[in-house]
Amino acid sequence: MDVLKRAWLYITRKKKKSLIMLFILFAIATAILSGIAVKKATNIAKENATSGLSNFFSINSQRISRKTIEEILKIKDIKNYNASIDGGGNIDGLKKVKPTKEAPYDYEGLEKTFIATGNDNTESDLKFVNKSIKLVEGRHIKPGDKGKVLVHKSLAKLNNLKIGDKLTINKMHGRDSHAVPGKGQDQMTLEIVGIFDNVIEEAEREGTYLDLIENYLLTDNNSIQEFYGYTDNDDVFYTTSFYADKNTNIDSVISKVKQLPINLNGARIDKSGDIFLALSKSFETMDKIVNMMLIGSTVIGVVILSLILTFWIQGRIHETGILLSIGVSKFKIIAQYISELLIISVLAFSLSYFSGQLIAQNVGDSLMQKAANETVQSIKQEAGFALGNDPDTKMLTYTSKDIEVKITPKEMIYVWAVGSAVITASVAISSLSIIRLKPKEILSKMS
Incomplete structure (x- = not known):
């Protein structure tokens, strides 16, 4: 019985666990997809807003x-x-x-x-x-x-x-x-x-x-x-x-x-960066926020998934012992765990396309507004005096609030890549307890 077949049988037999994992992977994929889409939209918005300004x-x-x-x-x-x-x-x-x-x-x-x-x-x-x-x-x-x-x-x-x-x-x-x-x-x-x-x-x-x-x-x-x-x-x-x-x-x-x-x-x-100070700085701030969001989503996804998988894998010690007793290697056992999650992720990541479409624009608008407000407030504090409201002075605090977030197949490919890496890293971390044990120790735990 090969790895994929065992993985599929486990998913179909443990429906409750599979549904829980589907929801977790769906939430992680939605967060990562939103971050990737917003980062791309930020780069496009920056290019549009600063076109003709750089030189x-x-x-x-x-x-x-x-x-x-x-x-x-x-x-x-x-x-x-x-x-x-x-x-x-x-x-x-x-x-x-x-x-x-x-x-x-x-x-x-x-x-x-x-x-x-x-x-x-x-x-x-x-x-x-x-x-x-x-x-x-x-x-x-x-x-x-x-x-x-x-x-x-x-x-x-x-x-x-x-x-x-x-x-x-x-x-x-x-x-x-x-x-x-x-x-x-x-x-x-x-x-x-x-x-x-x-x-x-x-x-x-x-x-x-x-x-x-x-x-x-x-x-x-x-x-x-x-x-x-x-x-x-x-x-x-x-x-x-x-x-x-x-x-x-x-x-x-x-x-x-x-x-x-x-x-x-x-x-x-x-130069343009001096005249449109808030415009250039707001995109720098936005980029930092989005990067933190992406890194945070990935790290939190790995941590949550690792914690849950650690408890689940510990609960599968009996199954692991039987597989070892019939000659299945540790590598193939871990490969089965990864395969289970990857199979579930097919549906979870696909569903994230629709949820990402719904929330990514709102997330982008909110982050863009936050970056703009923080930048303008910072410039006003650095100035040390009240800035005027005439059109020429306003250029100093002018920021772009226009961001259009779109999710394309390219973003979905990134989600699959990052999501697969998260799954692999999480399984590897949560499987350390098994990797360190010798087959006899695992078998003894069965009793």
Whole structure:
């Protein structure tokens, strides 16, 4: 009678024990499968969230001039860029989107004020690059544009604005530090060429009226420069992002920038990991949590299975003695124990596919939220002060909460591999008492 046949007979005769083992293996397989599926989904989510982010740097804090930007663009590794100018002014008759959780602020004299950020190319604006906002209608602002603007979908809806409508921004005389005294224009008229929206709808619009992305206007730099009276020699660009090819070493590009005969006025150069700090750290945290979950599931599975099998194998000492007396080797006896579990695992692991589908997404969402919250809280504590709610500051604490968990045949193969290893290790551990005993000692225990 071979090993598999004895294993099958034992399973069919000991139905109660077999059902208990089926449930245990099913629970272990579900936990391992969920961990494997969530780990894969995390890697995909990280790739999607950080695609396009890995190879760029930004010059921040201090303002630089158009001529400085043109010098940097001469570096052949740089393929694209976007420069931004701070701006804004008063717009008569345009209603603002209200915060749902408003921060205290003195709006005296700013009731009609809107922030209008200049761009050379909004498609390369960091808020679009990191997918916190997206274009839903019309087109992006592109180099050479003048008198163009993008507005938020909520602002457009509130004011019945559409593509082609025009907004007139009035200069805030005496209140705008960006304006060059005696230069520029009193008004600038902007045509709406695109409408953008948040990628992920926020539960609360927290901050002031001026903080909300919903009340931001994304315009072209040519209009802002003309409005304020700037020249190409003026240091006016407060954030400039430069993008290189995917395979380019961004550190090498930054070194070349620092070697240029230009004055960066002590500006800070940040890579994507510095700008989207929470995004990069949250995936690191998520990966650690999932790895702990996988290791924990495997170790706990081995421990539980070993403990149960130890008691069961001790209870089978009579059967073991008989098998030894008829010449069956210890190896074949242990092989039978493993075969019994592997036969039961066929059904247990197969059923885990359905249970894994049900719980893996919930587990993934919960872990992703936990990782995001822990990361943001850590960054806020390290900052030592309250972070603002404006769109640019929010990029520091921006995290991805989008994770889609799918179980494919590939994950099932991993479960079979890990599950079989767990079964083999558990049987080996629980069979130590038999392996150490000599046949005569086992036979003596039968009495």
